[in-house]
Amino acid sequence: MIRSNRLNIVCILVVGFLSACSPYIYKNDVKKFAEGVDQATGAFNGLHDRVRKIYTDQELNLLATQGEPLRISEECTGVTTFDSQGNPGQLVADTRCLSMWSEWRSTDKHQRGDPPECPKNTSIAVREGRLAYYDFEALGKEESQRCELGVKTVDKKVDPRPLKEAEVLLVETPRLLQVLRAYGYSLAAIAGAEDRDALQSSVDEAKQAINGLAARVDKITGDDKQTLTVSVGLVGDLVGTALIAGLDYRRYKALQNVTAAADPSIQRAAMLLSQVSMPMVTIELQNAGAVYLDKVSVTNDRPKNQDWRAAYANARKARGAYLDLFNIGPSAVFQSMGDAHKELTKALQDSKRQRDALQESLQDFISKANSAYETFTQETAIEE
Amino acid sequence: MPQIKPSDYMTTATDEVGIALRTTRTEWLAASGQKRIELKQAYNDLLARLQRLMFRDLKQIDRDPQIKQAIDDLRDLTILIAKARREMTTATKAIKRAQNIIGYVDKILGIIGKVGIV
Numbered sequence: 178m179i180r181s182n183r184l185n186i187v188c189i190l191v192v193g194f195l196s197a198c199s200p201y202i203y204k205n206d207v208k209k210f211a212e213g214v215d216q217a218t219g220a221f222n223g224l225h226d227r228v229r230k231i232y233t234d235q236e237l238n239l240l241a242t243q244g245e246p247l248r249i250s251e252e253c254t255g256v257t258t259f260d261s262q263g264n265p266g267q268l269v270a271d272t273r274c275l276s277m278w279s280e281w282r283s284t285d286k287h288q289r290g291d292p293p294e295c296p297k298n299t300s301i302a303v304r305e306g307r308l309a310y311y312d313f314e315a316l317g318k319e320e321s322q323r324c325e326l327g328v329k330t331v332d333k334k335v336d337p338r339p340l341k342e343a344e345v346l347l348v349e350t351p352r353l354l355q356v357l358r359a360y361g362y363s364l365a366a367i368a369g370a371e372d373r374d375a376l377q378s379s380v381d382e383a384k385q386a387i388n389g390l391a392a393r394v395d396k397i398t399g400d401d402k403q404t405l406t407v408s409v410g411l412v413g414d415l416v417g418t419a420l421i422a423g424l425d426y427r428r429y430k431a432l433q434n435v436t437a438a439a440d441p442s443i444q445r446a447a448m449l450l451s452q453v454s455m456p457m458v459t460i461e462l463q464n465a466g467a468v469y470l471d472k473v474s475v476t477n478d479r480p481k482n483q484d485w486r487a488a489y490a491n492a493r494k495a496r497g498a499y500l501d502l503f504n505i506g507p508s509a510v511f512q513s514m515g516d517a518h519k520e521l522t523k524a525l526q527d528s529k530r531q532r533d534a535l536q537e538s539l540q541d542f543i544s545k546a547n548s549a550y551e552t553f554t555q556e557t558a559i560e561e
Numbered sequence: 562m563p564q565i566k567p568s569d570y571m572t573t574a575t576d577e578v579g580i581a582l583r584t585t586r587t588e589w590l591a592a593s594g595q596k597r598i599e600l601k602q603a604y605n606d607l608l609a610r611l612q613r614l615m616f617r618d619l620k621q622i623d624r625d626p627q628i629k630q631a632i633d634d635l636r637d638l639t640i641l642i643a644k645a646r647r648e649m650t651t652a653t654k655a656i657k658r659a660q661n662i663i664g665y666v667d668k669i670l671g672i673i674g675k676v677g678i679v
Contacts (some may be wrong), residue, residue: 232616349628356635363642431645442634456619476595
């Protein structure tokens, strides 16, 4: 009995120590951070889409002005008809070959002769007379390469680059956003309760099994006082709680270590994203600014009464649209994201620290990310 | 003689467009009637030219090795987090295994009880 009491005391102390560090008090904070990253990513992508449309429009306009004819390789559509050497394309050749095999198989065994000689470009399975599913997808991928749209080069080849270039603006930065989102989700998964619930349920089931086992042993040994069942039940409760607290502690440590290790990278990524956003916001500002100039210059034509009032209202609106963009661009959102992550890292490093600063910075991040998301996921910002 | 870089041409071209843009803006803001409309069009054309130069710069900024480095760093971190999460789920698995063993012991004890060994 004395040994059992000692064990209980040790367990209580261990549990007390471990449960002081629970990641679950940060569960909502981490979730908010991940949601903010999601919104910020959406805002950036929205801005990127809008600016890319302007870019593509300008590039295609330039190509249209030059009036260069579009070109494709002579091999394009050869697979469905005949190739440039005059051989049947694969689909025509395979159809021919399937028919030849069918004819060969329909002929009496003694009169068949050699297997059919299929045309050039026949695919292997069909040539060998084997049954197989037709892989149109792979063929489509090859054809998409052959049928690339382009313009004529000096040496009369097809150059798809000017057209491809016109369609794509940013390549690397969207990838940075993807890994940033993945980071946010992973962090939320550590702080989340799913694994904990699974562990709790396993512990409950294990406790039941141990109690059942102890009761059986008590019965077999004829112990009417059920000494083992009582002791095991007590220790089982404490061990279960200790296991949960142990998991909490490990999660907390993981969150602490990960955020501390990630913070310099997050700060760098936030600054890079802020920098890449800047020229895109500038393009939007230039267009909004041009609209404002136009609305003001209309009054040079000396409109009277109601027309003047309408022009004034339009000019004010255009001014607002122009100036608002300075405050809701993703640049500020990413700065706010960096600050929120820093506060989260600090709070996790020192659990005695007040969480007010963390709450405040998360709120600031979420609110800026939401505004930017709402603005930049709209089709256009500027009303002409 | 210092070597001329592509960015030097870009800077010169941007400056040229900028000067024309500024002059056009001044005239546009003071003009009226048809002239105002023409100057507006001229301003928008010049703005499109400036933006084309800015798009070239933006594409160059996107190719900055610092961005690739940041992608690699964050990807490494996410892999580390995934590893940490896997280690945590093993705690649940260990308990399940212990539970199974208890189940077997329970069965053995049942048989022992029945045959009256203990």
